[in-house]
Amino acid sequence: MTPVITNADIITPYGHGLTDCWQGLMSGSPTFTPLASFSTDFSAAKRVALAPALDPGERSRLLSLLRPVLRKIIPALPADAAVLLATTTGEVVRMEQCLINHTDPKDVADPMHLLNWIREQTGVTGPGSVISAACASSSTALARAADMIQAEEAEAVLVVGGDAVSEFVLAGFATLMALASEGARPFDRERDGLTVGEAGTAALIMHPARACRESREIIGSIRGWGLASDANHMTGPSRDGSGLAEAVTRSLHKAKLNPTDIRSVCAHGTGTVYNDAMEIKAFQSVFGDQTVPVYSVKGGTGHTMGAAGLLEALIANHSLSQPEVPPSVGLQEPDSEARQWVSSLPRRTDPRKKAVMSTNSGFGGVNSSVILGQ
């Protein structure tokens, strides 16, 4: 039994909705802008990717990312849906403000408050959990939702993924020298880091029988998923890509597919030297001589942290209905190892192949792979 996606919405630095994001990616134009809301003296990297036209009146920027996507999905939500919230830092800006103003932050940034807020907005009564797995948070949540549906623990699961640009995150990545000086250029031979971005995402995953019973339109199917850890290093990925390769292999096994069945891969592609090199190694070990179009969206949207997994899975899913996949935005000259995999231009894909893959990796050596299919 294959869990299905019936509704989804996103807000990214390209705007509100999947169409805006897809068109932005296909144009090859990044969304990076100088940051003005706080000083970035701690880093030579001054650019971020910000979602436009957010409501400044919300208690946090993250809520202003999530409210519009939830509003879009709420009419379709069954009341008994379970809810999984995926985030890395949640409403950390609220903690920032307390410490800057010398007040006790208490538990103001506890993601449980955000989960409670989502319940209030949506009215869902099913089981709710916060899931965090670094930059693979929302892909892990998607996998967990698929598990719950397949095990019949739930017939409907709302997966919400989100993170916002914050001084906390920028300062943190600056300490690790992980920020791109001008803007992320995934898989480029001159790449020098990531660009922090932000996004709000939501998707309703359902049991296919219930979706059919309720005459819901199906916009995608989650055919396979796999999670694995490097067990190698806190911040550096396993150089041989074995952890990601394991996750990819597990997802193929789950989907009962071979590598040759995969039409394209939306990679994690952060723009850091080590992540991108690791991913290509992983893809080489799994796909061998097969040329699979690989692309990263992070050169366009920035690295959207906890939202990245679900955002990129939805982009990959959307590509199934399109003749081409986006370029790796920001790519000028591919790294020699990546040359046969990535492109700075959109590429046509093989419509006979009915499945696409989306991969993510994160600090602590977490890896995820999700396969979407027709």
Next chain:
Amino acid sequence: MHGTCLSAVHNLQAAYDFSEIPELFSYPVKNFGRFPESAKAVCGACALAIKAAGKSYQKGEKQNTALLNAGFAPTAMMNQTFFRDYLESGRTMGRGNLFIYTLPTSPAAEASIHFGLIGPSFFIESDTDPLGGLIRTGRSLCDTDQAENAICLWQDLDTSFAVLMASLSPAKQSIDFRPWLVNSANWKTPTQAKQELSENLQSISKPNPQL
């Protein structure tokens, strides 16, 4: 409570070495003395859970064991520690060794690295049944062949609680799990820490409660 934990962290970072308790870890935990308290407690709890389950591990070996954790309090504390330190620098420089532990999965990641655990690893906390949800998720991963074993960790500011579950029978009809509690609030001195851990190790040979 907040002040107590900060001072406990400073005491623990007076660099005593748990490798002096050879029966706890199969080999020394790299950089253990520099771990925050939460990561030390996680490694200790995992070591006890692995021993209690009658399992072993060796350096360089990988195990298809999932590692799940819940309990946001240590993360909240590390978030504040990192950002306070950054503010005190005049908002010009943060510290990477503080930032990397601000993710909810970071303490468990140190355990994954030491014990060679390559299964799924993520933070998951239910809003209605945190411990039950954690354990059910671990069991689900074993039942669906996504992991051969699952270690489920609950963390509060002064406590780390680990349960190891394994699918023991080919039919996956029996799940054996043994809970072990590691209470780091009492770790004011290395001697006290070693004594508590040694007592836990001695009690492993006794019959264990089934949840």
